[in-house]
Amino acid sequence: MTLLDHLVIAPIVIPAIIAPLTLMVMRRRRHVGVALSLAGCVAMLVVALALFGIAQDDAIRAYPLGGWPAPFGIVLVLDRLSAMMLVLAAVLALVVMLHAV
Secondary structure, three states: OOHHHHHHHHHHHHHHHHHHHHHHHHOOOHHHHHHHHHHHHHHHHHHHHHHHHHHHHOOOEEEEHHHOOOOOOOEEEEOHHHHHHHHHHHHHHHHHHHHHO
């Protein structure tokens, strides 16, 4: 698998890393926490747009988490619809974040 194949997991990993970091930083320095949250939203939008570009070749990509097969493990799937939903969610998250700041 190439690095682009592993990009499918990024929409799950980015918020899972940014959220606890933001909570730890937000207590002492609010402006740093806001900047970190904004950077996370922008990173999500960049990843979503990259996945949308990858999904334009009409191939359905599957990413089995942990190498487990489908009935026993979780399989993430990337197609055009899922990539479009990621872009929509990332754009809405960025708009909401900008409005909240």
